[in-house]
Amino acid sequence: MPLLAAKAAFALVVLLVGGCGAGGWIGRLLPDTFHPWERAVFALLGGLAILSWILFLVGQFSFTPLTIEIILGLAALLGIREILGWRKVHPSAIRPGRKVARTAVWIVVCVLGVTAVGGLAEITGDWNDDAVAYHLLGPKVWLREGAIRPVLDNSHTAFPQIAETLYGALLAIGGSRAPNFSSVLTLALLLAVCAAAGCRLGLDSGESWWMAALLATMPAVFAGSHECFVDGLYAAFVIAALRLAYDAHRWNEWAMLGLFCGFAMGTKYTGLIALPILIFCAIALRAGGGKTDWSNLAGKAGVAIGAGIVVAAPYYLRNWIVLGCPIYPPPPGYALVCSPKFMSAEVIANFQAYIRRRGAGLGRGLPAFLLLPYNLTYHTSNFHGAGGIGLCPLALGPMGVAAMRKNPLSRMTMLLSLLLTAAWFVTQQESRFLIPVYAIAAIYAVIGWRYARQSGRVWSRVMAATLVAVSAGYGAFMIGKASFPEVRAVFSPSYAASRRAHELPYLESFEYLNREPSVRRVLLLDGSVTPYYFDKPYLKPVGQWGERTLPGAPDAEQALAEVRALQATHVLDVVSTVAPFQVKEGAPGLRLVFEAPGQRVYLVE
């Protein structure tokens, strides 16, 4: 474990320094109102995305450890120069926090500590675990094949890939634990970017720390920001764009706004909805009164949209060329625009029906929308969250909104929250997809807390402090409880082994196939088998969502009949929730060479 941890930490430091190098120019193009620490945070966040973007473009031709090391090495050299330059500025620029914020600092440090330590545990899980099913499957296969291509047996590997490309780089130089370990950096960046937005709305240093503490202890935010989930990183890009929208004035500042919108689109499809909303809100902030120069405003908005499209285009164009559709799996109405490959119309319809069912939350009507604040606070598990968002947004947020009702930046922020929530409500009500709004809610909760403190009423102060304590305490408890198995697995090898045996499906077969030198290519018959655990080339004729990956779109039975033509050396057959054993006893040309409960491996003779 110490060696694995050291490798992961080394890779993360290289990525961090490389991110500073790739994003140094971003820090210099930000509006004048940006504090030096904000410039450093935005440079690092943007730099990581730029680095990923370059790796993705180069990776279309070569994604080998050597290519990755060269690109990261060059970026790290630039980063060292950049950091040495920051060193002269930062000590004087850091504002001293208030005494009371020490508790908040400790809360943030503890949550980040749990994220870092838990991130060193081995990722385990079945096909329901997103990290295993596709976030890490793609990078692992890219590295094996030496190029970035969607893994056809899981269409989700075609999602926009800013985060996944970074995971690939981390896997290459830091080993299997590095991608999950990197969650500590993305969560810290999310908190820092939200603190930047909060400061612009008027929070002081201590209040920013409390905002970060409230956000970090929201279990729904934690759930979307670790174990290779990309929602935390996506939210960081959206909030960064919001911070830029407050102050973008010159053309290059609008381009920066568009750049971060583009990063959001390059991380999640939901960024496609966030871009128009962010640009609309940025325009709305500047509109009004008789002095609005509409042509100038339209031009700057055009620059922002153009910058966003340029940044996000590679991910969507690649899908269009390789998979036949820029958004893949295709959304409703795709037939008007494109003809997707590898997924039949029936499979696509089934997938869309699944998304509608999963994203229904607690209903779609107006009453359900109006009840969202209540349900998101008390019943987040219904939105596939992990325990809620704490009490403060509901209890203190309204006071913050009321206190800031005349502030133009606040009005624009509220409009953005409303539009993002409405878009989320009518599309897919998955709690972690709404992290940008949770971040804004945390800012208003702290403003509301200030309102209660300054009211001069003893009970208001006591109630508000109790709410913050209960909310942060309960959230921290839930996060600690959820992370306990990972943290325990890091310190207890025997527990890690039993967790591996318990949570890693078909472990015995994977261990056999990975160690057996005669295994060169394996035919996986069952759609639920997770190839992430497999270290060698494989064929999976029917994917997790019903994708048909082989020429002629054969099903598992037809592929089995052509196993020699497919040049597979072995066949893995399992009993799963999807199907029983598929190879009939005495099947010609197949010899049983390994068997474990519910698992059989055949040699192709």
Next chain:
Amino acid sequence: MGLREGAMASRKGMRESKGSKDGFWGLVSELWMGIVLVVFLAIRVLGSETTRSLLSRWKAH
């Protein structure tokens, strides 16, 4: 107020927001915070499996 002036006034405005000192809105906010806290305690503590099992054991006893 233009954009720049409005944006610059943000922090100043926050510093000057002293909260409501009049009794009515103070009372409303206290009541609201109390309701949120009580509902949370009712759902998370009284509604928890542990409490339910303790209650059912007590009833059976």
